[in-house]
Amino acid sequence: MDHHHRRRRLLLSTTLLSLLCLAFISEAESASFKIVNKCRRTIWPGLLSGAGTAPLPTTGFALKSGKSRTVTIPKSWSGRIWGRSLCTQHANNQTFSCVTGDCGSGKVECAGGGAEPPTTLAEFTLNGDQGLDFYDVSLVDGYNLPMLVLPKGGKGGGCAATGCLIDLNGACPAELKVARGRTGGGVACKSACEAFHDPRYCCSDAYATPDTCAPSVYSLFFKHACPRAYSYAYDDKTSTYTCASADYIIVFCPPPYTSLKLLGSRKDGALLPLVNKTTMYIASRHAHGR
Template sequence: MDHLSIFSFLLALHLSISGVISTTFTFVNKCDYTVWPGILSNAGVPTLPTTGFVLQTGETTTVAAPASWGGRFWGRTLCSQDTDGKFSCVTGDCGSGKVECSGNGATPPATLAEFTLDGSGGLDFFDVSLVDGYNVPMLVAPQGGSGDNCTTTGCISDLNGACPSELRVMSVDGKDGVACKSACEAFNSPEYCCSGAYGTPDTCKPSTYSQLFKNACPRAYSYAYDDKTSTFTCANAVDYTITFCSSPTTSQKSTQGQDTKQESSSNSASPQLNNDNTMVYEGGIDQSEISKAMCTHVLLLQSQTIACIISITMVLWRLCQLL
């Protein structure tokens, strides 16, 4: 057998094995408005099957991720398509002009969920970050994982209404706040951006603005070096359920995603804090949704395993033909 045939065999075998799915991400929209999740994979890791999609109120979508995947998710809101077919969003827009973000990240401000699967010590690392600002409530709940720090995190408080005027992003008609900037984006100051002389954990400290985020969402990143209370780890989690608005929120609405009309309501989801300053999450994930996510993961594993076996069998058959 020549060198090219050997290389082809090894490459096919590698791709078959590396294609086995390790984790799923289940997206749930409990907002009473449409959300368009965006996805950006880290450099050097495989991309996911989609980089952006629509999630109507009450919908659930599951996306499978390969082993050692890393990247971020966010929710885009108040999206529409113009007469030329260009797609854009008032918050969280990725600038691709399409529903798929295709390698583009979120335009701040945007609530981010960040993941590194199978990282140091074989653990998954994840967090919800408000470092780039806030636009939509988000909750991340690991399913089937273990570890002392394997727990739910996120920001379920609606910060748009409570956002200081100097950080507030207004709706197109100027009537309502639809997102809340970080102090770094608003003022571009090294003190707020943890840059220059403030580029170390010793010199960059929480600001009055980051404390507003932290008080409302104690488990979410509020500034660049907010690691101790905001990074979480799990071993062997089968799924991470990412819920937008863990209970119905009416702070912003869009009819079928094409209407940029804003409304405010006192029914927005809000966190409660107990005495040790940890967030009590109410209206989180239904057990039926957890079961659905886990079953979906098992089915995906089975289908991927069968596909892997078939691929290896075909490669071995091809190898025999060459010999």
């Protein structure tokens, strides 16, 4: 009996040790996303997991100016992160909505809802082909907030920073501009696809291949200001980046000059600069209290 009891205790200890090891391995394989708000106002980050991907501990929250929040991301996660702006908890406290980036849930948590265009998107596929993370910042669905994605502690791949550091809302072409009210300033900038529903801009129908869908004057507006961001559907070569086993810092409204100085010392091997210096004036000339 004593021998049997000792054996059971040993089996239990081994099982607990195995579970602890598994928990440690699982924790080691997860990533952390530190989401930072450098905008002058509160923003509401939204998070959406891709199909068949593990759910996140949060799908949306308020983030005050100057604050940050770190979210643990499961292994092999894919999905997107964006910022919602000018949000309101309505008087009856029953519904919540945002002027830009709204996810349609009626609540602060997006609960599986995606961003309504136009919205700047950070897209991730973690631990994908050859163990690499693939990530990009996309303006294919338009633009609402400046965003920087910065890998930290990566062990493989290029691990380049990417994003769109310039506030494009003031300089947005009139036909793409989303204004708040009749006399309000620009709060977002539509993609040409969203504005005109033309297959040439949407890369659809007869234009559904890289050979037939070329950059447009509108996508080039985005690309010139934000060289590393996706500007239209087939902008892969200069817009998708890789890193392995990294954590990520996602900064909304990064100060362009500070970011440029900080990243100037990083020789990350990317084909295009993070900021096109000739467009830096856009941010100061059209600053309007972001």
